[in-house]
Amino acid sequence: MGELLKKIKGNTYYIKGPVNTGLYVYSQNRCVVIDTGSSDDWGRKILKALKAEGLEAELIINTHSHADHFGGNSFLVKRTNAEVAASGIEAAIISNPYLEPFYLYSAHPPKALQNKFLMGKECRVDRILEPGTFPVGPAKLQIVDLKGHSPGQIGVATPDGVLMTADAYFSTHIVEKYKLPYFTNIADTLDTLKGLKGTDYSFYLPCHGDLSSNIEGEIDSNLKAISEAMGTIRWALIKPLTREELGAAITEKYGLDLNTTQYYLNQSSIAAYLSYMTDQRMLQRRIEGYRMVWEVV
Numbered sequence: 001m002g003e004l005l006k007k008i009k010g011n012t013y014y015i016k017g018p019v020n021t022g023l024y025v026y027s028q029n030r031c032v033v034i035d036t037g038s039s040d041d042w043g044r045k046i047l048k049a050l051k052a053e054g055l056e057a058e059l060i061i062n063t064h065s066h067a068d069h070f071g072g073n074s075f076l077v078k079r080t081n082a083e084v085a086a087s088g089i090e091a092a093i094i095s096n097p098y099l100e101p102f103y104l105y106s107a108h109p110p111k112a113l114q115n116k117f118l119m120g121k122e123c124r125v126d127r128i129l130e131p132g133t134f135p136v137g138p139a140k141l142q143i144v145d146l147k148g149h150s151p152g153q154i155g156v157a158t159p160d161g162v163l164m165t166a167d168a169y170f171s172t173h174i175v176e177k178y179k180l181p182y183f184t185n186i187a188d189t190l191d192t193l194k195g196l197k198g199t200d201y202s203f204y205l206p207c208h209g210d211l212s213s214n215i216e217g218e219i220d221s222n223l224k225a226i227s228e229a230m231g232t233i234r235w236a237l238i239k240p241l242t243r244e245e246l247g248a249a250i251t252e253k254y255g256l257d258l259n260t261t262q263y264y265l266n267q268s269s270i271a272a273y274l275s276y277m278t279d280q281r282m283l284q285r286r287i288e289g290y291r292m293v294w295e296v297v
């Protein structure tokens with residue numbers, strides 16, 4: 001295989017980048033592409049890699065609907081006959097990318113939030129995926145439920161024992177640097193991380209980070225980050241704070257940089273903890289002085 005395409009095992013390959021693209025070749029020249037990067041440029045790079053090997057993309061699977069995972073879809077779909085597949089809730093956003101800044105902002109977002117990091121190029125989704133066996137040509141992929149980072153996130157396991165893990169976990173150095181990895185449902189994330197720990201694939205390919213044959217250390221780093229974030233929230237909510245005030249306290253404590261996009265992503269991360277910790281009866285909320293405040297129970 002050429003320089004762009006790196007072999008993982010058997011018929012499973014990937015293209016390394018800021019967002020790794022997975023590839024499974026299931027017949028002489030047909031393949032499935034898993035995630036397409038953030039833009040037309042990445043779509044062009046994927047097409048170049050396929051052409052160099054005489055491969056044709058018959059199907060694109062998007063693991064979830066964040067803009068950096070389906071941004072190359074539109075270019076690839078125009079240039080090939082590939083169909084696009086994603087889980088139901090993620091398909092709704094891939095085909096209506098406005099929904100991502102809309103949900104982050106909770107109303108029509110200002111133009112600053114309708115940016116390339118939060119809004120991929122709209123793309124039709126042809127097939128809705130459910131966890132379980134998914135045949136491609138003579139081969140069978142396994143669609144694995146990895147929800148938590150995104151509500152319908154899926155992983156793809158190939159017959160070579162390679163699991164594409166999407167953004168189910170982040171590399172230890174990323175977690176240690178940013179402290180607050182982006183998870184939108186903490187209960188689901190914990191189930192997903194613990195579930196992954198019990199698996200025994202030959203290789204794991206995260207979208208951001210390195211191919212690995214053992215992810216226990218990475219999973220532990222993510223579990224530790226979640227536990228530490230909850231500890232920090234409990235520390236901050238000794239006195240009642242609004243979500244905004246809590247965000248400021250955490251941002252200051254962790255020394256995080258903020259721009260408009262990062263601010264809304266942080267608010268979303270914190271909202272996920274507030275839901276989870278309230279449902280677990282660690283926190284309570286009330287309206288006080290016309291503000292919604294949260295505090296430890």
Ligand SMILES: [Zn+2]
Pocket residue numbers: 064066149150167
């Ligand atoms: Zn993501």
